[in-house]
Amino acid sequence: MDTDITLSPSGFNHIPVLFAESVDSLEVKEDGVYVDCTAGGGSHSAAILERLKNGRLICIDRDPDAIDNLTARFSGDKRVSVVHDNFFNIKNILQGLGITSVDGVLADLGVSSYQLDTAQRGFSFHNEGPLDMRMSRQGVSAQDVVNNLDLAELSKIISAYGEEKFARQIANAIVKARQSKKIETTLELADIVRNAVPAKARRDSHPARRTFQAIRIYVNGELDGLENAVKDMFECLKIGGRVSVITFHSLEDKAVKQVFSSLSKGCTCPKNFPVCVCGNKPRAMVFKSVSPSDNETQKNPRARSARLRTAQRLL
Template sequence: MSQELHRSVLLREAVDALVTDTEGFYVDGTFGRGGHSAAILEQLGPKGQLLAVDKDPQAIDYAQQRFAAEPRFSIWHGSFADMDLAVGERAGSVNGILLDLGVSSPQLDQAERGFSFMQDGPLDMRMDTSRGISAAQWVNTEAEDEMVRVFKEYGEERFARRMAAAIVRRRTEKPFERTLDLAEVVKAANPAWEKGKHPATRVFQAIRIHVNGELNDLQSTLEKSLQLLAPGGRLVIISFHSLEDRMVKRFIREKERGPRLPRGLPVMDSEISKPLRSLGKAVKANTIEVDKNLRSRSAVMRVAEKQGGC
């Protein structure tokens, strides 16, 4: 898929939920190929500002070319977990933060990025290719028990131990360098294939999440969003698997409920800090969007609003 054919999931729903002030300041924490950013800019007035963030050097290059003549737009290279550094002195004045989680279609479709178990390429999987360890380095050196933990926690893979053992056995003979090589070893170690799902899907997901620190970054960003958002500011998050969505759902619920206080404490409910308010139910792609973009079938969008005085 070319960069121009990349489809942003839940595009209109996300932007409509995000932009409440056309002259406000917004953060697109996952620029990708700019679909959401372009739609946000369309809704902003002449004084509106959009800061985009992305780990991927290719995304940064693309953003600098696509929006070179757009004075309302700026791009920052790094993890959205560090967007407070990019926002700087504007913390507390952000009108909306958008996160479109997971790997982007251009990353999946480029075999040389190493994300796909369907195309042969170097076993990399890093969203930021300028730093960190690659998937190959990790599978060739990680202890078996830690590999099992990652496959179970991040891939929810029930055959994690069998797959980790198979990887360790094979790497003693020859280290892993290519995606299809790893996929074949995992495939052979999977005794019960799920209908319609490649047998290496969960392991590849787990490795990708681990080498990119995705869940740690998400948790950090959720906490920082409370300091970054202005009262009335919106947090809009699109997740693509249950681990992310559970984390987002739990965070919003806890901040909407407020801290748990000991029973009998003489505190009125109105005195309890409740920094977020959930807006509506989780949103999923309709059948029309799913037909056009199969990736959207697993997308779940949640929206929360920062409450005044918190």
């Protein structure tokens, strides 16, 4: 598939990961109903639309900038409904549109290249900007988090969501720095992190990468409720419909894998029961997970940690 399609006419650009693989995984039907839960720049949506004839596509995003872009990009296409919401509300969103079930749901988790590259949004440790990181532009910002959470909470977040082994040192440095001056910008935080880790940890990737990821995940509540959201995505499918999720973090992948695996097992009887008494049948067929090729990771380092998982509803 030609990835130039990713260049949105409005300049809202995103380099998608596992692009062809994820669109192919949905086996789009010409008259089907599809949901792009994280429509962003609209490249996955555009590829789905190319395969739809009389079908329908619901594009969801929680970022108002993405919504402006999607509205401009797809306005005039009667098959498309653009919805500004958190896809964790997928059941209500579809209900509000009068849709009872769909043929396919796609979620491409995490942040867009646009969000990372727009300094004002405060996601990047490379570009100076306000320490914001809110996809929805509402609620608690990264600045609130680093200036208000206590040492233990900060350390826990950086360790769990950032998988950062120097979490305690970094949290200590943040707490110390904010005693003399409120931490207000991305580069202030990046410097605090860089100075908190041992010199050898500064060699590989940027030392602030994991801390920024952790704070972003916390600010946007990306993992709280993800399992439920994946269950809801599955429940919205017609029999035979498919859900595909692209994850970028091991905890996201674990959540998706767990939900799919329990749907594919069916039986919920305790392991020591000699025979099944619950009678539950497998509700999903789960496909082998897909990782990006070496070629893709070389071209786009953001693809390194990506994983695509797909399940098809059987019951």
